[in-house]
Amino acid sequence: MPKLIQKLRQKLLPLCIIWLALQASHACALDKPKQTKPLRIAVAANFAPALKILLANLPNKDAINVQMISAATGTLYLQIKHGAPFDLFLSADSMRPELLEQEKLIIADSRKTYAYGQIALWSATRALSGLSELNHYSGKLAIANPDTAPYGKAAQQALTKLSLWPQVQNNLITGMNINQTFQQVRSQAVPFGIVAYSQLAMNKYQGIIIPPEYYQPISQQLVIIKSSQQVKLAQQISDFILQEDNQEKLVQLGYLPIKSIPLIEKNNQVNTQYD
Amino acid sequence: MSRIDNSNNSSAIRNISDEQLAVAQPKRAAPSTLALAFKLAFSHLEISIKQNISISAITGIYGDSGSGKSSLLRVIAGLEPRAKGQVSLNGTVLQDSDNKAFIKAEKRQIGLVFQDSRLFPHLSVYQNLAYGAKRQTNRQLTIEKVLALTQLNQLQHQNVTLLSGGEKQRVSIARALLAEPKLLLLDEPFSALDKSTKSQMLTILKAIQQQLQLPMLYVSHSLSELQYIADQLVVVSAGKITQVAPIHQAIHQLNSRGETSPKTSLSLTIAEHLPDYGLTRLTLPAKKSTSKNHNIYLPILEQSNSQRLISQQLPCIIYARDISISKTKPEHSSIVNHLPASISVIQYNKTNALVTLKANEQEFYAQISLWSAKRMALTTESKVYIQFKANAVHSYYFTEPTANA
Amino acid sequence: MTDISADLLALITTLKMAAVTTVILLIIGTPMAWYLAKWQSRFKVFFEAVVALPLVLPPTVLGFYLLLAFSPTSLPGQLWQSATGSQLAFSFSAIVIGSVLYSLPFVVQPLQKAFEQLGDHHLEAAAMLGAGPIDRFFSVVLPLTKASFITATALGFAHTVGEFGVVLMIGGNIPGETRVLSIALFDHVEAFNYANAHLLSAGLLIASLILLSLVYLLGNNFNKKQQGTVKL
Numbered sequence: 001m002p003k004l005i006q007k008l009r010q011k012l013l014p015l016c017i018i019w020l021a022l023q024a025s026h027a028c029a030l031d032k033p034k035q036t037k038p039l040r041i042a043v044a045a046n047f048a049p050a051l052k053i054l055l056a057n058l059p060n061k062d063a064i065n066v067q068m069i070s071a072a073t074g075t076l077y078l079q080i081k082h083g084a085p086f087d088l089f090l091s092a093d094s095m096r097p098e099l100l101e102q103e104k105l106i107i108a109d110s111r112k113t114y115a116y117g118q119i120a121l122w123s124a125t126r127a128l129s130g131l132s133e134l135n136h137y138s139g140k141l142a143i144a145n146p147d148t149a150p151y152g153k154a155a156q157q158a159l160t161k162l163s164l165w166p167q168v169q170n171n172l173i174t175g176m177n178i179n180q181t182f183q184q185v186r187s188q189a190v191p192f193g194i195v196a197y198s199q200l201a202m203n204k205y206q207g208i209i210i211p212p213e214y215y216q217p218i219s220q221q222l223v224i225i226k227s228s229q230q231v232k233l234a235q236q237i238s239d240f241i242l243q244e245d246n247q248e249k250l251v252q253l254g255y256l257p258i259k260s261i262p263l264i265e266k267n268n269q270v271n272t273q274y275d
Numbered sequence: 276m277s278r279i280d281n282s283n284n285s286s287a288i289r290n291i292s293d294e295q296l297a298v299a300q301p302k303r304a305a306p307s308t309l310a311l312a313f314k315l316a317f318s319h320l321e322i323s324i325k326q327n328i329s330i331s332a333i334t335g336i337y338g339d340s341g342s343g344k345s346s347l348l349r350v351i352a353g354l355e356p357r358a359k360g361q362v363s364l365n366g367t368v369l370q371d372s373d374n375k376a377f378i379k380a381e382k383r384q385i386g387l388v389f390q391d392s393r394l395f396p397h398l399s400v401y402q403n404l405a406y407g408a409k410r411q412t413n414r415q416l417t418i419e420k421v422l423a424l425t426q427l428n429q430l431q432h433q434n435v436t437l438l439s440g441g442e443k444q445r446v447s448i449a450r451a452l453l454a455e456p457k458l459l460l461l462d463e464p465f466s467a468l469d470k471s472t473k474s475q476m477l478t479i480l481k482a483i484q485q486q487l488q489l490p491m492l493y494v495s496h497s498l499s500e501l502q503y504i505a506d507q508l509v510v511v512s513a514g515k516i517t518q519v520a521p522i523h524q525a526i527h528q529l530n531s532r533g534e535t536s537p538k539t540s541l542s543l544t545i546a547e548h549l550p551d552y553g554l555t556r557l558t559l560p561a562k563k564s565t566s567k568n569h570n571i572y573l574p575i576l577e578q579s580n581s582q583r584l585i586s587q588q589l590p591c592i593i594y595a596r597d598i599s600i601s602k603t604k605p606e607h608s609s610i611v612n613h614l615p616a617s618i619s620v621i622q623y624n625k626t627n628a629l630v631t632l633k634a635n636e637q638e639f640y641a642q643i644s645l646w647s648a649k650r651m652a653l654t655t656e657s658k659v660y661i662q663f664k665a666n667a668v669h670s671y672y673f674t675e676p677t678a679n680a
Numbered sequence: 681m682t683d684i685s686a687d688l689l690a691l692i693t694t695l696k697m698a699a700v701t702t703v704i705l706l707i708i709g710t711p712m713a714w715y716l717a718k719w720q721s722r723f724k725v726f727f728e729a730v731v732a733l734p735l736v737l738p739p740t741v742l743g744f745y746l747l748l749a750f751s752p753t754s755l756p757g758q759l760w761q762s763a764t765g766s767q768l769a770f771s772f773s774a775i776v777i778g779s780v781l782y783s784l785p786f787v788v789q790p791l792q793k794a795f796e797q798l799g800d801h802h803l804e805a806a807a808m809l810g811a812g813p814i815d816r817f818f819s820v821v822l823p824l825t826k827a828s829f830i831t832a833t834a835l836g837f838a839h840t841v842g843e844f845g846v847v848l849m850i851g852g853n854i855p856g857e858t859r860v861l862s863i864a865l866f867d868h869v870e871a872f873n874y875a876n877a878h879l880l881s882a883g884l885l886i887a888s889l890i891l892l893s894l895v896y897l898l899g900n901n902f903n904k905k906q907q908g909t910v911k912l
Binding site: 038040045046048049052067069070071075078079081082083084085086179183199202203 | 744747748750751752753757767769770848849852853854855859867869870871872
Binding site: 380410411 | 807824
């Protein structure tokens with residue numbers, strides 16, 4: 001029996017060593033960030049690159065340890081609902097923040113629109129002259145799922161507005177979210193697609209912006225999670241994003257700033273009259 | 276082929292015996308008593324056994340394949356917890372389904388040698404032996420001694436998967452011995468071996484039994500093998516024990532049942548080797564003071580003038596078909612064995628007659644044609660001579676040339 | 681934190697998750713495989729099917745239900761919290777538990793096959809030599825099924841490294857805690873960081889290729905050894 005134990009020890013020893021090594025390396029790697037408790041920002045995947053650019057100019061960024069966690073808005077919503085340890089949530093829509101507010105999972109009055117999304121028609125195979133290219137188009141068209149993705153819903157509204165919906169309806173390739181749609185077009189698997197303009201702006205692609213008056217504004221909202229232990233810091237980041245100069249930056253990144261909302265609504269009215 | 280093998284075997288066997296002499300006097304162990312009363316159901320067969328068996332040396336278990344003899348061993352070994360009823364050895368209850376008692380196989384101190392050896396392929400010969408040995412608290416045997424007993428010294432560092440069939444079974448027996456069982460079970464251990472290897476193995480096993488005084492239960496479907504090795508026979512048929520008797524008596528009982536080819540089974544004393552004649556002389560001692568000893572000859576057992584086997588008992592089989600009957604003393608014949616006998620029973624079968632005769636109180640069986648029986652007008656009590664060639668006397672000790680086998 | 685150091689952290693988290701998961705899988709998968717191999721019952725097929733379920737269920741679906749279970753508002757989540765004092769969902773423990781469930785068939789199935797093939801012969805022989813059940817496992821079963829243990833370990837480890845859906849759902853993508861390589865990789869793609877994505881993919885592929893090749897090399901050597909000896 002002692003021999004057995006000895007053999008057992010021989011077998012388990014390498015595993016123990018590996019485990020300890022992992023533990024040690026893990027501890028080392030975490031040593032630095034753990035000095036301050038990280039502020040965790042859950043951000044909708046399509047806004048993550050933009051947020052990164054904005055946060056690069058955070059005044060005291062060396063003193064603050066920010067962790068960005070990006071995923072689909074729906075996933076992040078589910079996770080927050082089930083206790084995810086996030087402080088700030090930047091959603092790609094307004095529906096999930098509203099739901100969280102109803103569920104009393106956010107700090108009161110923390111729900112703010114931080115940007116408006118824009119959509120654009122895009123092809124990775126050739127340069128487009130205008131929306132009219134769709135008029136006689138009978139091939140596949142990629143959009144995000146109108147039932148779950150805000151950019152998909154906007155695409156559907158715009159296509160309806162342009163009276164193209166019946167024509168393209170049966171040739172749609174619907175992505176789970178707008179990033180998937182972007183990948184589908186980018187890979188040239190689908191010749192045309194309606195994607196987020198921010199995706200084109202950030203990757204320096206040329207597309208045709210669909211006028212904001214053709215669809216309901218895609219308002220992207222942020223909230224501070226109630227369970228956060230760093231509400232003050234979260235509030236600071238929230239204010240930072242809503243700051244005038246940062247809002248200006250969002251324009252270059254393909255979003256519409258929050259102050260543009262009255263303009264869009266006015267245009268919408270004009271457009272309706274024009275129709 | 277067996278000339279060379281024979282001499283090899285003989286010298287090998289001599290080694291054991293020398294060893295045997297060197298290692299103190301064997302102590303006579305009291306017989307082990309196995310009390311069996313159990314049932315075990317299979318889809319094709321229900322084994323139902325109620326029998327006490329007293330095992331002093333090697334008890335053979337004989338039966339057709341599928342008769343349940345292997346399962347009987349497995350129940351005794353502790354590998355069949357499903358068996359309903361009781362099993363005990365020397366008064367110790369091994370299992371008792373009524374009282375939910377079950378001693379696990381590893382706690383029974385019973386050894387089992389499987390037909391397919393089941394050596395551990397990841398261990399060498401020596402390591403296989405050590406496997407059993409190092410799990411015993413009260414060790415009497417050393418690995419070195421058992422290596423010598425089973426003639427495995429040369430092979431101890433071999434990879435077990437490279438061994439021949441006979442070598443594998445020797446390792447298997449050695450391994451079982453080193454677990455120091457109180458009872459050793461052997462399940463057709465040599466059935467896959469050729470005849471010459473088999474006879475060598477049987478002789479080794481018999482020598483081991485005598486030296487260690489270890490009671491053994493030996494399962495086989497070969498009656499001649501059991502006749503050579505066992506002193507008692509248990510006959511199993513369709514899941515039941517039908518007979519338990521001393522070996523020769525049991526074989527003679529099987530004759531009258533017509534289940535096997537009829538044969539005479541007897542043990543004879545080795546009297547002398549006659550190298551000039553190519554014969555060994557055995558004696559059938561007189562049972563009454565009025566009669567004299569009879570001699571029976573068989574092909575010589577040892578080429579040398581060795582006195583080693585003299586006065587030992589040799590189990591022999593003579594098939595009834597090899598014995599003929601003569602009314603006069605057959606003096607002018609090449610047939611070397613002829614004994615006066617009296618007919619006790621004549622059993623007429625469809626195609627032949629089986630005649631039971633007695634010579635010096637020893638029963639012999641002769642199978643003759645119906646025509647001969649009628650022509651010779653044989654009747655019980657008539658005095659006749661039985662005759663058979665030296666070659667007709669079979670013993671597993673002797674490795675017959677394959678042509679005659 | 682730079683991208684490289686973030687990816688390194690994800691790599692370490694991944695290796696740690698896969699290693700812990702594999703050890704747990706071997707500890708619980710071995711007896712499961714054993715009972716499945718030895719169990720003679722009509723219900724056996726049902727349990728075999730249960731073990732195989734993670735192969736059928738989309739990982740995100742499995743992840744969704746695990747998220748519901750691990751949530752602080754659900755019973756298992758509460759039990760965990762009262763036992764350990766910390767929340768289960770979005771913790772390292774959560775992704776390990778998720779991975780254990782998700783990779784279970786990859787460990788149980790090869791082991792079950794191996795135990796079935798091994799049969800009872802050598803075990804009975806060992807019992808007759810005085811070896812008890814645990815002793816038999818370490819002295820006979822383990823050495824004779826070594827190759828299958830290596831396969832099971834490799835498959836369990838590799839499958840856990842490549843795991844995405846379950847970890848994404850119940851882990852919450854938290855750096856240093858639950859952000860693993862596959863998710864970091866996905867993040868890079870989502871964020872148009874194609875250079876980083878390619879680097880990470882190539883690293884993951886090459887590392888996995890080396891690891892799996894090594895494992896199969898080991899396995900083949902064992903097989904060859906055993907085959908060669910069986911033939912003779």
